[in-house]
Amino acid sequence: MNIVQNISLRPLVWHSRDDGWETSAAQAFDNIFYTSNYLAACSRDKGSTFQHVSPFKLAASAGQTFCCDQVTEFVPGANMFVWILLTETSMLMCLATPDELKSSKGKSWVVYSLDAATFSFREDPFFDYPQISYGDDFLYLTFNVAGGNAFICRFHYGQLRERQTINFQYFVANNSYICPCHMSGNRGLFVVQNNSSQLRLFSWMENSNIISWNDLNIETIPTDDFEIRLPDNNVWLGPLSKIDTSVTGVTREGNKVWAAWSGARRVYNQHDNSFPHPHIGIAIIDIISLKVEQRYLWNPEHAFAYPSLASNPNGDVAITFMWGGDRHYVQHGVGFLKGTTELWSTTNSIALTGGGHYITARMSYPEYRHFIGAGYNSPKLDPPVNGYTYENHPRYVVFHR
Secondary structure: OEEOEEEEEOEEEEEOOOOOOOOEEEEEOOEEEEEOOOOEEEEOOOOOOOEEEOHHHHHHHOOOOEEEEEEEEEEHHHOEEEEEEEEOOOEEEEEEOHHHHHHHOOOEEEEEEEOOOOOOOOOOOOOEEEEEEEOOOEEEEEEEEOOOEEEEEEEEHHHHHHOOOEEEEEEEEOOOOOEEOEOOOOEEEEEEEEEOOEEEEEEEEOOOOEEEEEEEEOOOOOOEOOOEEOOOOOEEOOOOOOOOOOEEEEEEEOOEEEEEEEEOOEOOOOOOOOOOOOEEEEEEEEOOOOOEEEEEEOEOOEEEEEEEEEEOOOOOEEEEEEEEEOOEEEEEEEEEOOOOOEEEEOOOOOEEEOOOOOOEEEEOOOOOOOEEEEEEEEEEEEEEEOOEEEOOEEEEEEEOO
């Protein structure tokens, strides 16, 4: 167990009048905020239309240069859209209520800058892979820093609503690619792989300053042989695809934590394949008994990859993912895991690639039965345009049982 550190953070205020593949979306009432690596957009009519928002201009207004990763979430307990984006030297946490998002077309935010000074680094760190989630009373933020460590931060809703100096807490873990749990309730919950045969479950009770963790053995994850050929003989899930077996989706349903990752065909150092194609592995962890049940999404005709999970108060567990290979081009999909597994493809195109760190599923608000999926695929350009063989097509999907 470890005691966390306390930090104070002062806000900046940003207002913009100008418009500006890893995808993320948040929705509250009629308002949607959508991000990808170099794009942000706002809808005020449930997705019928979107207006571009420039992450470059937001970063510039804070004296920073926008870099890359972005992620967004709506936090009902704080009545707040949260937008995290990386700059070359910092990480910006941006806040707006649904009314503020609507009236400003997504261009008016209160901005907090998390930089080297925030965490007492001697030099500018390399922030990477931010993810956010929420519990009953706290917003949670996880991210990597150079050196193989990850940070877990939490922010109380009361201070987020006040928009003044925020006193927040953080914990440094000797792991990287920690995935926060959505709808985590009375505690922050986080899952990471210690290795291909073991998960670590972090637990941070919301009435405590102490983080604890348990290491849980699982069936060994196949890590070798991800590549799969498409109908035109192009490769998906190759070395440049950002594919690995890190946990990319975690959500809570009752006393169960569902965690999901991408898996390859073959366990390291084994001769035979465990699966005919890349697949999605799922661990269902009982947070009381710490027993683990495992499931898999796989198919003899194509691959699954890049899962993200979400849940709602009704106990539904939703997933968004990519699928394709062999006789199928790469497509985006959504579905449900609890009870009878139901999966749907949201795209149907001659697409060469798709996926990445940020393919996200979220609960809709206040229509809890509904979920939203943010994904993309990349249809082939024939002939190529300016040397590009494909273009990215973001997807925003609403789905329910």
